[in-house]
Amino acid sequence: MSEKKESEANEYGAAPRSDLSLRGVQVFQGWLDGDEQSALVAALREVIRAAPLFSPMTPYGRPMRVRMTSAGRYGWYSDRKGYRYERSHPSGVAWPPIPPQVLRIWAGVTGLARMPDCCLVNFYDAKARMGMHQDRDETDYSYPVVSVSLGDDALFRVGNTTRGGKTESLWLKSGDVLVMGGEARLIYHGIDRVRPGSSTLLPNGGRINLTLRVVD
Ligand code: MD6
Ligand code: FE
Numbered sequence: 001m002s003e004k005k006e007s008e009a010n011e012y013g014a015a016p017r018s019d020l021s022l023r024g025v026q027v028f029q030g031w032l033d034g035d036e037q038s039a040l041v042a043a044l045r046e047v048i049r050a051a052p053l054f055s056p057m058t059p060y061g062r063p064m065r066v067r068m069t070s071a072g073r074y075g076w077y078s079d080r081k082g083y084r085y086e087r088s089h090p091s092g093v094a095w096p097p098i099p100p101q102v103l104r105i106w107a108g109v110t111g112l113a114r115m116p117d118c119c120l121v122n123f124y125d126a127k128a129r130m131g132m133h134q135d136r137d138e139t140d141y142s143y144p145v146v147s148v149s150l151g152d153d154a155l156f157r158v159g160n161t162t163r164g165g166k167t168e169s170l171w172l173k174s175g176d177v178l179v180m181g182g183e184a185r186l187i188y189h190g191i192d193r194v195r196p197g198s199s200t201l202l203p204n205g206g207r208i209n210l211t212l213r214v215v216d
Contacts, residue, residue: 015111015179022170023158024184028109032175036101037150037201043099044121044150044208047071050096051089053123059083065128071098071119074215076137083137085118085215098212106146106212109179114143116212124154124207126196132159132167132188135180135213143214144181150174151207153198159188174199 018026032040053067056078070076074085075095088094098119106116122130135145149172156178159167169192172178180187194207202208 015109018109018179022168023160023187024180024182025158025187025189026109026179026181026184027170028177028179029173030175031105031109031177032148034175034201037175040099040101040148041150041201041208043101044210047096047099047119047121051075051093052091053121054090066130067123067125067128069121070095071102071121072117074118076118076120085137102148102210102212105148105177109146109177110144110181112143114214116146117215118211118213120211120213122209122211124152124191124194124209126152126194126205128191128207129193130191132157132163132190134161134186134188135211136186137215138213139216140214141185144179144185146212147178147180148210148212149176149178149207150209151199151202152205153195154207154209155192155194157190157192161186161188163188171195174201 018028020027051069053069055063055067057063058078059082072095077084077086102119103115151174154172155169156172157167157169159165196205
């Protein structure tokens with residue numbers, strides 16, 4: 001991390017203030033520099049090697065367009081029975097540990113001593129999108145959800161704490177970090193589209209999004 005960020009981040013107590021807020025979602029633009037992003041991608045390759053990406057079924061019986069896997073004590077999962085957290089990958093192996101680089105981001109932007117239980121890894125190809133949703137499969141909404149964007153730019157849309165109504169959008173770039181906490185913890189949000197070729201971080205293109213959560 002840069003010197004400026006070190007001085008802003010307090011790992012135990014005070015969280016740094018973001019420069020930008022979108023309906024209460026804090027946006028830390030450029031939180032990770034290029035070297036930090038590359039190191040993170042290398043760590044994520046190890047995660048994906050241990051727990052390969054898969055396309056879960058939605059409860060409505062269609063495979064999700066985004067491919068995903070997880071690291072941590074819990075992984076996020078979905079099938080005909082619904083959305084939930086599972087202790088192991090569909091292959092039966094335990095989820096790999098959350099890489100230390102990822103925990104450092106969490107500590108830096110939240111100021112919390114409690115570390116996340118789950119790091120969901122979402123991979124978007126040129127055509128993937130994510131419909132408007134709330135993150136509400138966790139037990140305690142007083143903990144924020146943190147998300148990290150890597151690779152191609154993505155158009156992020158934020159709505160309201162109930163479905164529908166006016167929305168606002170923002171292009172997320174590689175290295176940006178979002179914190180969804182407080183009044184914004186249960187806000188509806190989604191990804192409308194990615195901009196293929198907008199980043200050279202991933203050799204074959206695409207976008208990775210990490211979401212970090214305290215589960216129980
Ligand atoms: C994405 N993000 O950026 C999707 N969830 O690909 C999310 O669903 C999300 O950015 C909770 C908190 C922050 C997020
Ligand atoms: Fe989400």
